Amino acid sequence: MDLQTLTYIVVGATFALYIGIAIWARAKSTSDFYVAGKGIPPVLNGMATAADWMSAASFISMAGLIAFYGYGGSVFLMGWTGGYVLLAMLLAPYLRKYGKFTVPEFIGDRYYGRSARILAVLCLIIASVTYVIGQMKGIGVAFSRFLETDYDTGLYIGMGIVFIYAVMGGMKGITYTQIAQYCVLIFAYTVPAVFISMHLTGNPIPQLGLGSKMADGSGMFLLDKLDETLKGLGFAEYTTNARLSTFNMFVYTMSLMIGTAGLPHVIMRFFTVPRVRDARASAGWALVFIALLYTVAPAVGAMARMNLMDTIQPAPGQWLEVEQRPQWFKNWEKTGLLKFEDKNGDGRIQYVADKEKNEMVKVDRDIMVLANPEIAKLPNWVVALVVAGGLAAALSTAAGLLLAISSSISHDLLKGVFAPNISEKAELMASRIAMAGAIAAAGYLGLHPPDFAAGTVALAFGLAASSIFPALMMGIFSKTMNKQGAMAGMLVGIGITLFYVFQHKGIFFIADWKYLESWGSNWFMGIEPNAFGAIGAVFNFATAFLVSKVTAPPPEHIQHMVEDIRVPSGAGSATGH
Amino acid sequence: MSKHASYWKANLRLVFGCLVVWFLASFVFGILLAEQLNSIRLGGYKLGFWFSQQGSIYTFVALTFFYAWRANKLDHEFGVREE
Numbered sequence: 001m002d003l004q005t006l007t008y009i010v011v012g013a014t015f016a017l018y019i020g021i022a023i024w025a026r027a028k029s030t031s032d033f034y035v036a037g038k039g040i041p042p043v044l045n046g047m048a049t050a051a052d053w054m055s056a057a058s059f060i061s062m063a064g065l066i067a068f069y070g071y072g073g074s075v076f077l078m079g080w081t082g083g084y085v086l087l088a089m090l091l092a093p094y095l096r097k098y099g100k101f102t103v104p105e106f107i108g109d110r111y112y113g114r115s116a117r118i119l120a121v122l123c124l125i126i127a128s129v130t131y132v133i134g135q136m137k138g139i140g141v142a143f144s145r146f147l148e149t150d151y152d153t154g155l156y157i158g159m160g161i162v163f164i165y166a167v168m169g170g171m172k173g174i175t176y177t178q179i180a181q182y183c184v185l186i187f188a189y190t191v192p193a194v195f196i197s198m199h200l201t202g203n204p205i206p207q208l209g210l211g212s213k214m215a216d217g218s219g220m221f222l223l224d225k226l227d228e229t230l231k232g233l234g235f236a237e238y239t240t241n242a243r244l245s246t247f248n249m250f251v252y253t254m255s256l257m258i259g260t261a262g263l264p265h266v267i268m269r270f271f272t273v274p275r276v277r278d279a280r281a282s283a284g285w286a287l288v289f290i291a292l293l294y295t296v297a298p299a300v301g302a303m304a305r306m307n308l309m310d311t312i313q314p315a316p317g318q319w320l321e322v323e324q325r326p327q328w329f330k331n332w333e334k335t336g337l338l339k340f341e342d343k344n345g346d347g348r349i350q351y352v353a354d355k356e357k358n359e360m361v362k363v364d365r366d367i368m369v370l371a372n373p374e375i376a377k378l379p380n381w382v383v384a385l386v387v388a389g390g391l392a393a394a395l396s397t398a399a400g401l402l403l404a405i406s407s408s409i410s411h412d413l414l415k416g417v418f419a420p421n422i423s424e425k426a427e428l429m430a431s432r433i434a435m436a437g438a439i440a441a442a443g444y445l446g447l448h449p450p451d452f453a454a455g456t457v458a459l460a461f462g463l464a465a466s467s468i469f470p471a472l473m474m475g476i477f478s479k480t481m482n483k484q485g486a487m488a489g490m491l492v493g494i495g496i497t498l499f500y501v502f503q504h505k506g507i508f509f510i511a512d513w514k515y516l517e518s519w520g521s522n523w524f525m526g527i528e529p530n531a532f533g534a535i536g537a538v539f540n541f542a543t544a545f546l547v548s549k550v551t552a553p554p555p556e557h558i559q560h561m562v563e564d565i566r567v568p569s570g571a572g573s574a575t576g577h
Numbered sequence: 578m579s580k581h582a583s584y585w586k587a588n589l590r591l592v593f594g595c596l597v598v599w600f601l602a603s604f605v606f607g608i609l610l611a612e613q614l615n616s617i618r619l620g621g622y623k624l625g626f627w628f629s630q631q632g633s634i635y636t637f638v639a640l641t642f643f644y645a646w647r648a649n650k651l652d653h654e655f656g657v658r659e660e
Contacts, residue, residue: 066630071611074629078603081634085599088641089592093648207631211620221621239626240615250608275659277652280645287641291634298630566585569657 003380007146010384011391014184018392021177042278046285048178049269051185053286054293055131055397056138059189060390061453064368066301067308070236072243073301075252075531076454079461081287081294082253083260088283091261092270094476096279097565101271103264103468104412110475111483112558114417119487121412123467123494124264127460128405129442131263133509134456135398136162136446141366141453142390144335151335152447159443166399166435181392186292188389192373192382193296196303199376206299226306232316233309234353238302245526252458252531259461259533262469264408265400276568304372311375312351312360319348328374337364338371365452405438406431450509455530459501462533466493470540476566479559485548493540497532504529584655591651595644602628602636 058080066073100106103124108117136155139162144154190206197209201222214220220228226238243249260266269286270279311329312320322342332338339362340349351360370390373382410431415422422430449456467490474481474489504521507513522528527535553559564570606614611625619627652658 071626071629074607074626077630078607078633081637082599082603085595085637085640085644089595089644208620210631211622211627213621223621223623223626239623240612246608246611250604253603253608277645277649277659280641280648284638284641284645287638291638295631295634563581566588567581567657568652568659570659 001380003383004146004148006380007384007387010381011146011388014388014392017180017184018177021180042273042281043285044179045175045269045273045278045282046287047182047289048175049266049282049286050289051178051182051392051396052269052400053266053290053397054185054393055457056135056142056390056394057454057457058293058297059185059393060138060141060369061134061366061455061457062369063297063300063304063372064365065452065454066298067305067368068363068365069243070230070238070241070302070305072241072249073298075243075249075256076458077294077298079253079256079458080260081290083257084283084287084290086257086261087266087270088280088287091267091472091476092279092283093276093568094565095267095472096270096273096276097568099271101268102408102412103267103472104408105416107468107471107475107486108412108416110558110561111471111486112555113483116483116487117412118417119490120468120471121408123463123490124408125405126494126498127259127263127463127467128265128401129438130463130509131457131460132398132401132405132438132442133445133449134453134460135394135401136442137366137449137456138390138394138453139398140446141335141337141364142370142387142394144337145332145367145370146387148331148334151337154335155443155446159439162395162398162402163436163439165395166402166439167432178396181396182289184392185389186289188385188392189293189300190296192376192378192386193300193303195378195382196307196372196376197299200303200306206296206303210299210302222306223302226302226309229306229309233313233351236353238305244522244528247525248522248527248531251527251534255462255465255531255533255537256458258469258537259458259463259465262464262467262472263461264404264468265397267472268404300369300372304368304375307372307375308363308368309351312349319350322347322349325349326374328371331374332367332371335367337367338362402435402438406434409434445509448509448511450505451530458530459505462497462501462530462536463494465533466497466536466540470537470544474541474544476562479562480548480553481544482548482551482554484551485544485546488547489540489544492543493536496539497536500524500532500536501529580655581657584651584657587651587655588648591644591647595640598636598640602640603633607633 062076065076095106098106104117104120107120108114136158139158140151140155143158144151147154147157193206194204197206198204200215201209201212202215203209203212210222212222214222214225223239230238243252270282273279273282314320340359341361343359349359350357352358370386373386410427414430415427450459470493471486471490474486503516606625607629611629614625614628615623617624
């Protein structure tokens with residue numbers, strides 16, 4: 001059976017599975033399943049949270065970035081797991097104790113006022129839309145390969161499917177569907193990794209295979225061989241190649257970590273667990289299931305790079321003939337995401353670091369995970385499985401984010417602030433319009449995304465890190481933080497981060513709208529815009545502290561509220577959605 | 578000091594301790610001292626590289642469970658556990 005038919009079947013089967021579970025769960029008992037996590041053990045709830053969390057950035061994009069950045073790609077691995085430690089210890093138990101439904105609601109109550117709530121909504125919308133752009137890039141890549149069209153067409157089709165998926169409720173809130181999505185996703189990610197690890201090193205466990213010797217009889221460790229091959233062609237050494245600088249990596253990692261603890265769709269899950277101690281346990285289990293993918297990803301990255309180099313240079317000095325290039329190579333050329341140019345006209349493809357001589361003129365990092373099983377010559381069903389897994393990851397997260405965006409517009413802004421008397425029907429309508437608007441905006445910007453999928457998502461994390469995380473943290477850990485301080489902090493934090501990001505990437509990521517280009521790139525202490533959120537957060541904390549010192553302290557009842565959320569006893573039952 | 582205030586103090590001590598480990602496993606061993614640690618090997622892995630791509634993640638998982646276990650014990654000790 002050819003690959004495309006097989007992909008249709010596998011993708012179709014997984015979707016049928018999700019829908020089937022959704023219908024089954026709904027028929028069994030409506031109310032129970034809408035309170036996500038109610039009556040569901042923390043282990044399964046953690047699994048569902050992991051499915052929610054891992055998006056196109058984790059599944060499709062991250063290992064590809066690691067493949068090309070090597071050690072520098074570690075920022076994603078540490079950043080997107082370490083954030084859970086912060087979430088578990090600094091936010092989740094207290095927000096659960098507080099027991100409201102959305103993040104802006106908490107901020108509005110803690111900083112006593114509608115203005116704080118509106119500001120929080122705006123910050124969340126900016127961060128979430130940026131996040132969706134990243135998902136769109138991943139979805140576009142997956143669809144363009146799967147339907148064998150160019151990237152733009154793949155993206156348009158993807159937009160349509162995301163809309164249908166999100167309007168159907170995204171099959172979210174139904175924990176069992178997400179558990180199924182997690183199973184598909186982790187299976188699809190691990191199977192090719194096990195095959196490839198087995199093939200390259202003889203060790204079926206990718207985490208161990210990455211640290212093992214090659215099975216080709218050379219007796220060399222895989223990572224040493226990769227280092228040597230890359231250095232020989234003028235590329236940076238895989239295991240030591242820092243991203244710009246040690247300081248930049250530090251800041252980048254920090255930005256992703258605190259951004260994790262500031263994004264609405266993950267925090268929301270902890271509002272709905274039955275008890276405060278379940279919030280703690282759920283964070284742990286979620287991290288276990290996330291770690292299953294995140295510890296495999298570095299092996300996928302390194303091994304994909306190895307196989308790619310071996311395909312293009314089968315023997316030292318022996319480059320791949322243009323006419324001999326494999327089918328996967330030609331298929332990816334159709335998407336426009338992979339391109340070669342026989343510059344010296346020798347009928348072979350040279351892949352070297354020197355830009356003048358390099359003939360692999362375009363290798364989009366986001367294709368690596370999807371292309372990986374084909375490069376390794378794995379059977380077609382594995383390739384189809386990876387496409388299905390990538391789509392599950394991208395669609396579930398995109399739908400979750402779109403729901404967060406639309407509910408913050410209809411619930412927090414319209415019903416909560418501007419039109420309290422709005423009818424339920426009008427509220428639903430408003431949320432649909434908001435969703436369509438967000439998809440159109442993110443899709444349009446996804447035609448020329450500011451970075452690879454994971455890089456774009458990193459920008460979203462930076463925006464959340466610089467605005468929401470400090471406000472939440474100070475709201476819990478400081479009794480004296482007041483409205484003026486928190487609001488000034490959020491404004492300065494996100495303002496300064498947006499200024500830096502837009503200066504590099506253009507206003508609203510439209511490349512023509514760059515400004516102050518004469519300042520150069522990464523001018524602030526050599527930090528790249530993707531990593532700037534941590535700096536924004538520092539400004540946020542500092543501004544909030546200074547402003548709160550010179551303005552009136554928060555009222556008595558707010559201070560009592562803070563004392564109350566710090567203690568688990570007396571927590572109300574979980575909020576339903 | 579009231580019961581709640583001393584509970585909060587004990588909790589802050591626990592969180593601080595955990596965050597020290599969190600910081601060491603990722604920022605210190607995986608980034609700041611990675612170059613120095615890379616001279617030590619763990620099979621085919623250089624140690625600094627291993628911390629940044631494997632070790633830090635294992636540490637985070639263990640740490641979150643340790644925190645949950647300790648925090649639940651604190652709830653008990655101070656009698657602030659939910660029903």
